[in-house]
Amino acid sequence: MIGTHYVYWLLFALMMIGLYVVISHGNLLKKLIGLTLFQVGVFLFFISIGKVDGGSAPIVSDDVETYSHPLPQVLILTAIVVGVATLAVGLGLAVRIFETYGTVEEEDVLERDTTP
Amino acid sequence: MTVFTLINISLLAILVATALTVSRLRALYEAAMLSALFSLVTACLFVLLDAVDVAFTEAAVGVGISTVLLLGGLALTRSREAVTPRRRRLPGAAVAILAGGTLVYASQDLPAFGSADSPVQRHPLTDTYLHQSQEDIGIPNTVTSVLASYRGLDTLGELLVVFTAGVAVLALLGPLAHPVDARRRDDLDLVDYRVLRVISAMLMPFILLFALYVLFHGDFGPGGGFQAGVIFAAGFVLYGLVFGLDKAQQVVPRVVLWALIPFGLLLYLGVGVVNMLLGGSFLDYDTLSSDPAAGQHLGILLVESAIGITVAAVMTTVFFSFANRRATR
Numbered sequence: 001m002i003g004t005h006y007v008y009w010l011l012f013a014l015m016m017i018g019l020y021v022v023i024s025h026g027n028l029l030k031k032l033i034g035l036t037l038f039q040v041g042v043f044l045f046f047i048s049i050g051k052v053d054g055g056s057a058p059i060v061s062d063d064v065e066t067y068s069h070p071l072p073q074v075l076i077l078t079a080i081v082v083g084v085a086t087l088a089v090g091l092g093l094a095v096r097i098f099e100t101y102g103t104v105e106e107e108d109v110l111e112r113d114t115t116p
Numbered sequence: 117m118t119v120f121t122l123i124n125i126s127l128l129a130i131l132v133a134t135a136l137t138v139s140r141l142r143a144l145y146e147a148a149m150l151s152a153l154f155s156l157v158t159a160c161l162f163v164l165l166d167a168v169d170v171a172f173t174e175a176a177v178g179v180g181i182s183t184v185l186l187l188g189g190l191a192l193t194r195s196r197e198a199v200t201p202r203r204r205r206l207p208g209a210a211v212a213i214l215a216g217g218t219l220v221y222a223s224q225d226l227p228a229f230g231s232a233d234s235p236v237q238r239h240p241l242t243d244t245y246l247h248q249s250q251e252d253i254g255i256p257n258t259v260t261s262v263l264a265s266y267r268g269l270d271t272l273g274e275l276l277v278v279f280t281a282g283v284a285v286l287a288l289l290g291p292l293a294h295p296v297d298a299r300r301r302d303d304l305d306l307v308d309y310r311v312l313r314v315i316s317a318m319l320m321p322f323i324l325l326f327a328l329y330v331l332f333h334g335d336f337g338p339g340g341g342f343q344a345g346v347i348f349a350a351g352f353v354l355y356g357l358v359f360g361l362d363k364a365q366q367v368v369p370r371v372v373l374w375a376l377i378p379f380g381l382l383l384y385l386g387v388g389v390v391n392m393l394l395g396g397s398f399l400d401y402d403t404l405s406s407d408p409a410a411g412q413h414l415g416i417l418l419v420e421s422a423i424g425i426t427v428a429a430v431m432t433t434v435f436f437s438f439a440n441r442r443a444t445r
Contacts, residue, residue, distance in 0.1 A: 004228035009220055010128040016216040017135040024208025027197040029144055029189060033151055036182070037135050040158050043174075047167045052237060053230035057168045058258040059337065060250055068166035069236050070245050070258040074267060077259070078274040080173045081342045081427060084182045085281035088434045091189035092288035095441065098193040105198050 007048050015041035026106040028094040032087060039083050046072045120164070127161050142197040148186040155179045168338040169259045172330075176346040181431055184353055188438035253412045255335040263340065264416040268399040271419070272384055275426055279381050282430030289437040291370075306358045316358045323351035331424050335413070341420035345427025352432045361439050370436065373429050380426030387418050 018041060021034025050069035058070040094104055101109050134154045141147040155178025162171035227234035236242070245258050245266065253261045263271055307313055327347040334340035356364035388399040396403035401415025 001224070004231075005223055005226065007124065007128070007229045008223045008226060010125075010132060012216050012219045012223070013132055014128075014135055015219075016212040017132070017139055019215060020208045020212040021139045023211055024204045025139075025197070025200050026204065027144070029186070029193060030147070030197050032189075033138060033144075033147055033186070036151060037138065037154070040131075040154065040178075043170070044158065044161060044165075047162060047165045047170060048229060049226075049234070049236055050167075051165045051230050052232050055166055055230075057166045057338070058246065059168075060246065060256045060258060066232070067246055067258070069242060070262050071241065072236075073167045073170050073259050074263045075270075076167070077170050077173050077263065077340075077342060078271060080170065080177050081346065082274055082277045082281075084177045084185070085278045085430065085434075087182055088185055089281050089284045089288070091185055091438070092285045095189060095192045095438075096288055104193045 008045065011041050011045045011048065014038075014044070028097065028104045028106065029091070031106075032090045032094070035090075036083070036087065039079075043076045043079065046076050124161070124164060127157055127164065130157050131161070142199070144190055144195045144197055145187070148183060148190060151186070152179050152183040155182070169257075169340065169343070172338050172343045173346065176343055176350060180350040181346060181353070181435075184357075184435060185438065188435070188442070192438065192441055252408075253416070254409045255413070255416070257335055257337060257339075259338075260334050260340050260416065260420070261412075264419045265399075265401060265412060268388075268419060271423070272388070272399070275381055275384060275423055278430050279377060279426055282377050282426075282433055285434045285437050286374075289441050290433075291440065305360060307360055312358055316354055320351060320355060323347065323354070327351065327424075327428075331420060332417075334420055335416065341423025342427055344420075345424040346431060348424065348428035349431030349435070352428075353435045356435065356439060361436065365436070368432065370433075373433050373436070376425050376429035377433065378426075380422040380424070380429065383422035383425070384419055387415060387422070391415075 015038050018034045018036070018038025022031050022038065025031055025034065050072035052066055052068050055066040055068040056064050058067040058073065060067070097109060098104050101112055103109060103112075131154060134150055134157065138147045138150050138154065141150070155174055158178065159171045159175040162168070162174055227236075231237075245262055249255075249258055249261045249266070253265055255261055327344045330339035330347060331341060331344035334344070352364060352368060355367065387401075391400050391403050392398055394403035399415075399419075401412045402408040404411035404414045
């Protein structure tokens with residue numbers, strides 16, 4: 001079990017560190033960094049599912065027999081670029097929140113909203 | 117234990133250690149730099165897992181663009197995080213441990229890592245993508261043929277998301293949200309450092325040439341529109357960082373960039389519509405030429421260029437929006 005599944009477990013650990021940061025930290029920028037960590041964990045998990053022992057990159061040539069699966073790679077390739085695009089939107093929102101509230105800490109923002 | 121396993125475990129251990137450090141650091145500039153290191157190690161792991169195209173993208177995006185964006189965001193806000201109180205830490209840790217435990221429990225049903233008879237590998241599509249594609253499309257890099265041809269509609273959707281994100285950032289931070297008066301800051305600019313100025317000016321043509329190579333060589337080796345677009349943008353970002361925004365906007369005026377964002381998307385859609393007019397189905401490149409394989413080549417080239425244009429324009433616009441915001445405040 002350990003020899004065959006260790007990659008998945010280490011990647012789950014990575015995802016959970018990201019999830020922890022997103023849930024517990026109040027700073028919006030830190031949350032975004034945590035989200036990136038979580039995201040990378042998911043990316044690696046997808047890619048590791050397509051990997052074959054002794055395989056090679058899915059670029060067909062005559063002297064290669066086994067290839068890893070190209071489909072997860074396609075999905076993750078586009079997801080990385082979409083990920084950075086959404087990160088940019090998140091950062092834009094954080095900047096606007098800072099300009100309005102003078103803080104990027106979640107609790108301070110909520111406090112200012114509730115006190116008239 | 118093979119060398120592969122050993123390298124794999126070491127890289128994953130570095131990743132977990134970096135992630136733990138990032139989660140503990142309250143100085144966010146440091147955290148941003150460490151997350152760049154995190155991306156670099158991830159790119160190495162992608163190479164190890166045979167995903168060279170993905171590694172390429174991760175290296176360009178994670179280390180280059182997203183670090184610059186994070187630093188830009190930090191420069192506009194506060195770079196020090198408040199202490200996370202214990203009452204917030206405990207529930208977060210509980211949720212993470214619980215979810216992680218569930219995942220590990222569920223992973224018992226997953227096929228062994230790297231096994232050749234997992235459902236992923238046994239699925240009939242595997243053969244279609246790896247062998248049939250050589251007759252259908254005839255390009256060696258199967259990642260490109262799946263991305264641009266077999267799953268072209270998917271990729272169109274992804275491009276639409278990138279387009280929407282670019283428009284959203286423009287609406288949030290761009291000159292549409294705030295009038296711009298490009299005021300020069302008094303402190304020392306990066307352009308005053310001669311070494312930086314000369315070296316980056318020398319590197320510029322090579323970066324752009326490399327981006328073109330990545331774009332047009334994507335059929336035969338790792339590369340394609342997404343990677344090329346990001347590398348293009350990295351070149352412009354470097355230029356803007358060193359020589360200042362005014363100079364960068366003389367080279368690529370903002371209006372041109374704004375026009376290029378929808379242009380790529382429309383080009384992609386246009387290829388699909390032309391396919392339909394020629395009697396095929398949407399994004400069926402066979403119709404573009406009398407020889408289906410030549411049609412596929414042409415279609416993939418057009419679509420990859422469209423992706424490259426939109427991605428490069430969006431990434432550059434996003435960077436300019438963040439940097440402009442700083443200049444105006």
